[in-house]
Amino acid sequence: MKCVDxxxxxxxxxxxxxxxxxxxxxxxxxxxxxxxAARLGGIGHISDAMVNxxxxxxxxxxxxxxxxxxxxxxxxxxxxxxxxxxxxxxxEATRRHVxxxxxxxxxxxxxxxxxxxxxxxxxxxxxxxxxxxSALDAGIDxxxxxxxxxxxxxxxxxxxxxxxxxxxxxxxxSLRALQLFLRKNARLHRLPDFVVVEGPLAGGHxxxxxxxxxxxxxxxxxxxxxxxxxxxxxxxxxxxxxIFTGSDAVAFLQSGSAAVQVATRFTVSRECGLPDxxxxxxxxxxxxxxEVNTISPTGYPMRMLKSSPAIGDGIRPNCESYGYLLxxxxxxAYVTAYNRELALHPDGKNIAVMDKTCxxxxxxxxxxWTCGHTTYRLKDTSRPLSDGGYQLLSAEHVFxxxxxxxxxQIALPA
Ligand SMILES: Cc1cc2nc3c(=O)[nH]c(=O)nc-3n(C[C@H](O)[C@H](O)[C@H](O)COP(=O)(O)O)c2cc1C
Numbered sequence: 001m002k003c004v005d006x007x008x009x010x011x012x013x014x015x016x017x018x019x020x021x022x023x024x025x026x027x028x029x030x031x032x033x034x035x036x037a038a039r040l041g042g043i044g045h046i047s048d049a050m051v052n053x054x055x056x057x058x059x060x061x062x063x064x065x066x067x068x069x070x071x072x073x074x075x076x077x078x079x080x081x082x083x084x085x086x087x088x089x090x091x092e093a094t095r096r097h098v099x100x101x102x103x104x105x106x107x108x109x110x111x112x113x114x115x116x117x118x119x120x121x122x123x124x125x126x127x128x129x130x131x132x133x134s135a136l137d138a139g140i141d142x143x144x145x146x147x148x149x150x151x152x153x154x155x156x157x158x159x160x161x162x163x164x165x166x167x168x169x170x171x172x173x174s175l176r177a178l179q180l181f182l183r184k185n186a187r188l189h190r191l192p193d194f195v196v197v198e199g200p201l202a203g204g205h206x207x208x209x210x211x212x213x214x215x216x217x218x219x220x221x222x223x224x225x226x227x228x229x230x231x232x233x234x235x236x237x238x239x240x241x242x243i244f245t246g247s248d249a250v251a252f253l254q255s256g257s258a259a260v261q262v263a264t265r266f267t268v269s270r271e272c273g274l275p276d277x278x279x280x281x282x283x284x285x286x287x288x289x290x291e292v293n294t295i296s297p298t299g300y301p302m303r304m305l306k307s308s309p310a311i312g313d314g315i316r317p318n319c320e321s322y323g324y325l326l327x328x329x330x331x332x333a334y335v336t337a338y339n340r341e342l343a344l345h346p347d348g349k350n351i352a353v354m355d356k357t358c359x360x361x362x363x364x365x366x367x368x369w370t371c372g373h374t375t376y377r378l379k380d381t382s383r384p385l386s387d388g389g390y391q392l393l394s395a396e397h398v399f400x401x402x403x404x405x406x407x408x409q410i411a412l413p414a
Contacts, residue, residue: 001406004249009043009236009259011167011193016109017041018259019249019402020196020238021266021395023114023144024204024273025049026363027057029263031101033271036395038109040403043259045144046101047114048094048131050324052085053364055093058100063089064321071320078339080319081330085121091134098138110141112167118147118205118298122326129156136160142167144196147205147300151184158188169194171240173207173215175223182233194236195228196261197221201242201373203263205300212292212301217241218252225256244374246405262402264372265381269395275366276392281305282369283390287376295357297325297333305369310362314341314351322360334358381410 009018021037023029023045034044052063071083098113105111113135121127128150132143136157143166145153157163169192172178178195185191199217200208208215221239228235236258243249249260266272268279282305289306296302304311317335325332337356345351362368381398382390393413401411 002250002254003404003406004246004253004260005403007250007253011110011236016043016259017403018253019043019399020259020261021045021399022196022202022240022261022263023047023112023146024263024267025114025116027054027273028267029114030271030273031058031097031104033266033269033273033395034101034111035104035106036271037399038105038111039107040396040399041107041109042399043110043112045112045114046097047116048097048135049114049116049119050322050360050364051097051131052089052093053322055096059096061093061096063093068321075316075320078335079330080317080323080326080332080335081122083122083319083323083326083330085123085127085323087126087130090127090130094131094134095138098135098140102139102141110167112142112144112169113140114144114146116147117145117150117153118300119324120327121324122328122330124150124328125156128153132157133160136162136166140166142169142193144169144171146171146196147298151181154185154188154190158190164190167193169196169238171196171198171207172224173198173200174220175227177207178224179227191233191235194238194258195224196238196240197224198261199239199241202240203267203303203370203372203375205296205298205302206292208301210292210294210301218255221252221257222255229256242372242374244377245408245410246402247408249402260402264374265378265398265402266395267371267375268378268382268390268393269398270392271395278366278369279392280389281307282371282375283378283382285371285375285378290371290373290375295355296359297356298359299333302370303373305371305375308362308367308369310357310368312352312354313357313362313367314338314353315358315361316348317358318361322364324360381412383412
C-alpha cells in the first residue's frame with residue numbers, strides 16, 4: 001500500500017515531498033508554519049495579505065498607525081477614494097516579512113508567498129506589482145497567485161531578473177480558467193511552473209458560485225491533467241480542497257497530480273497563527289457549524305464557522321488603517337452596506353450588517369473563522385483534554401501524518 005512519501009514533486013531537477021501547505025491569510029499560515037513545511041522537505045506558504053499589519057506585529061514597525069494618522073481626517077467620510085497605499089512602505093513591509101522568513105529557512109523544501117489578487121488596495125496593478133516584485137527581491141522561492149486571478153499578472157513582473165528562475169504558480173478552480181490564463185500569457189513564453197486546482201471543499205474564498213456543491217475536485221483535476229498532458233505542458237498539477245488523510249492524497253498522486261495542497265489540518269497546529277482559543281472552535285466544530293456564505297466583500301463565496309463573531313458585526317469600516325479591498329475607484333461592498341445601515345441608524349449605535357463583513361478588520365482580528373469543509377473532522381486528529389478542549393498538534397506531526405499514513409489512518413499525537 002503506497003503512502004505520500006513514495007512520490008516526489010519534481011521542479012526542474014529538484015525533488016520535494018509532494019505536500020504543499022496552502023497560504024492562509026491574514027497570517028494564519030505564519031512564517032513558523034511555512035518554515036516547518038520547508039524543513040520537512042515540502043513546500044510552505046506565507047501570505048502577503050495585509051502585509052503592513054503583519055510587519056507591525058512581527059517587526060514592531062508602525063506602518064498601520066502611520067497610515068491611520070495620515071488619513072484620520074477621512075474616518076467619518078463615506079467616500080474612501082482618497083485612501084492609497086504608499087508603495088515604498090508596501091515594498092518595505094513585504095521585504096521584511098519575506099526576507100526574515102527566507103533567512104530562517106532550513107532544510108530542502110521551498111517557501112512561496114500566496115498573493116491574493118482580490119486585494120485590490122485602491123490601485124490593483126501597482127500594488128500587486130510591488131507585492132510580487134518585493135517578494136522576489138527578498139528571495140522568496142516562488143509565488144502562488146490566488147483569489148481573483150488577474151490574467152495579466154505575470155506581465156507585471158516580466159522584467160524582474162527572477163521572472164524565469166522563481167517558481168510561479170496560479171490557483172484555478174476550472175480548466176477554463178487555466179486555459180484563459182495560458183492564452184493571455186502566451187506572448188511572455190513563461191508557463192506557470194505549477195497550477196493548484198482548488199475544489200469546492202477548500203477554506204477561504206471559493207472559486208465557485210453558491211452552487212459549489214455541484215462540483216467535485218477529482219473531476220476538475222482529471223480535466224486539467226488530461227489537458228496538460230495532451231498539450232505536453234511542463235506544468236505540475238496540484239490538487240487542493242478536502243484532502244484530509246495521506247490516503248486521500250495518494251489517490252490524487254496516483255492519478256497524475258504532482259502534489260497536493262492542504263491547509264485545514266494545519267489550522268489546529270501550534271505554528272498556525274490563529275489564537276489558541278479559536279483553534280478550539282475549529283476542533284469542536286460539527287458539520288452543521290460550517291457554512292458557505294456571501295458576506296465577503298470580494299464577491300466570492302467564503303467558507304467559515306457560523307459562530308464567527310464577524311457575521312453581522314456592523315463595525316465602522318477601517319479603510320483609513322487597512323483598505324485592502326478598496327477597488328480602483330475606492331469602493332468596497334462592506335463600505336456600501338455599512339453606509340446603508342448607517343443611514344437607517346444615524347446615531348451610529350447598534351448597527352448590524354448582515355450581508356457583508358469588514359473583511360480586513362475581521363480577518364486581522366481573527367474574528368472571521370474561515371475553514372475548510374473537513375474542519376468537522378479535526379477532532380478525530382487529536383486527543384481530548386480534561387477541560388473539554390483538544391490537544392494542539394505540531395505542524396511536523398500533521399505533515400508527517402500526511403507523508404507516511406496509509407489506509408485512511410490518522411496518527412494521534414503522543
Ligand atoms: C483558514 C484558511 C484560510 C485560507 N486562506 C487562504 C488565502 O488567504 N489565500 C488562498 O489562496 N487560499 C486560502 N485558503 C485555502 C488554502 O490555501 C487551501 O488551498 C485549501 O484550504 C486546501 O484545502 P483543505 O483546507 O481542505 O486542506 C485558506 C484555507 C483555510 C483553511
